[in-house]
Amino acid sequence: WARHGIMTTNLAEAYNAILRKLRPLPLTAIVEGIMYRTTMWMRTRRAVTLQQMSNAQTPFCKKMAEYLQEKANKARFHTVITIGNIRQRWEVTCRTKGGFGSSTGVITHEVTLGHESDNTCSCSCNKPKLLHKPCSHVLAACAKIKLDSTSYVSTFYLKDRVLNV
Template identity: 30%
Template sequence: MGCDGNNQLFPLAFALTDGENVDSWGWFLACIRNRVTQRRGLCVISDHHPGIMTAFADVYLGWSEPNAYHRICMRHLASNFMTHFKDKCLKQLLCKAALETKVEKFNMHMETIERINQDALSWLEAIPFEKWALSHDGGRRYGIMTTNMSEVFNSVLKGARSFPITAFVQLTFYRVNSYFAVRREHGASRLASGEQDTPYVDAKINANVVKTSSHEVVLYDHFQGLFHVKASRGSKKTSFGGRTYCVNLREYGCTCGKTRIYGFPCSHILAACHFRSIDFRSFVQHYYTIQSYFSTWAPLFNPIHNEYEWPPYVGPVIVPTDSMKRVSGG
């Protein structure tokens, strides 16, 4: 599964295999590189399954850096962590550290883990921080921390696993086609209406615009686009507001880290842009534009020829007794 510029699920590839193992994962990932995309710099989020890890370590499959960047699902990481340490407090600290966008806050949570359990810290430090911590990610995963999107799509194929193989493939084909058709139409209507960015990123930017009203902006260098932006303290007791952030418009950066992580401007960059009457659109990655959204869903599915019945009849499947073990075992 992938994710489009409107934060919607994008079905990328399906496969039927005899099981989830090293061979099947290696074959599947090789097929994606050969048949689906040769694009460099892809970010793949997964659990720690040995088959996936082996495939990413194989330089001949095309998934090693810089061809691709592997990231670990936070939910699976926390589950593995609990298997070793069985401490809910430590698990919560792990999740907080993983979700932090600022390195200093990440370090704060890691220090707390160290004070509670040195072995827990050592276990986490054995895994490269960029694999699981948002603050060290480098903007590869766009803030997506889990593999939930691939599991959520199972609802689209609900009940299909009980079908015979042919019906299973047909159902997948038709439901994915319907999925594309609806979103293609949405993209076309939004293009026609003159919208620039997807509703998802528009809502995020509008929320950040509201925050800018309480920011104080100080210009340091007009030519470099260097500013200090002071954010007022939030209403929550746990808020870290009141801090000053350095904004560099020329480098598209802010010390809060959010613009690089998510691909659209944080409230501090928006405040600096407003201060100098600069269009903030250049800070929005092209993936979030309506044109990119439409292009994502533009590919067409061709009807299957010589189909006499759809939906296919799915009745009792009679399997000869001597074949039953092979079917149930497969």
Template identity: 30%
Template sequence: MERVKKKVVLRRRDVCVISDRHKGIISVMNNLELGCTIKVARKLPITALVKSIFYKVVTYFDQRRLEIENQCVDGNEFTHHANKMLNRWKERSSGHHVKLFDRDSWVFTVTTMKRGQKGGNEQIVRLMEGICTCNKWQTFHIPCSHVLACCVKQNLEYKSLVSEWYRLDNARKVYGSAFEPLPDEDAWPLFDKFPMMVPDIENISNKPERKKEARYKNEMDFQVSGRNKGTSSSGASSRIP
């Protein structure tokens, strides 16, 4: 397992490799809801572990469905995360200065308000192309403060610029699937088609002694013995001061 952990893992969200250093696994383990459950369930047998995680996922989906329904009842159109970002960027957009360059293609320049050592920057917004030079709009797919300032300047609707990913209708579909209860273990169907795992005989050592090291040694592995010094093949002194 230690050799697997040392493998290089690409930091991609859609790729997960068995390694405790992967970004996706670290984020799940740091999650207060799922992480604590997985840490506790690791001490259980495999069947109990799978059941514990399964029931936790069922509870999590039910809570998320209830939260989304409550947000819809309150009249929200987007998720809580999207509304939080929009409200924060609306406050910032009130201090921006907007200048229209091309009315046909909706090209603007937005100058931010100077706040201490920050601000005073000039960004270019192209509404028709969905581009802002701050790259926040392209990254989060939510109109940034510069885009919101342009929409307010020209009395344009900004909700159509928010990605469909953040709409509650689509969020409801994500957690809309239902889970089937697990039957008792005695009612589980038998499955006898598991692959047979045969160990490699060549890698099995019957000798009790330590395996011979296959690495070639060089001059850095040896230390010349001298006065008050021991000799060690690893380069370290064998005497403790």
């Protein structure tokens, strides 16, 4: 199975791990359990989103706002060097966790930002492609040129979209 450009191993195994308690039940009970748990999750998600709709500070749901704040705080410690003239490209250097992963304790990523009209970005860590939201490296590059990074977050994370799912 391919999802968001990556391969998943086995979708049936993923469902089995989630529904362990339902496994010994008859088939009809398993189907009902899946349906009721899914609708319960959707109701809870909608109730939380309705509470957040009054907050006009951000167009995104609470978890995305927290994610962007966390990554922006992390991006403050990255070093950004411009490496492209025509295309907007940067080399972003950051420390590794605990100094592991390289002999110097730093890692370098290449970030490319699309034009403002196209709302695409890429990073050599592949997180923007896989998660449809900017990583700390993209946020560091946006901060360097004083560009609003919210245009690189997928519309899937907008409060309106979460409410209407």
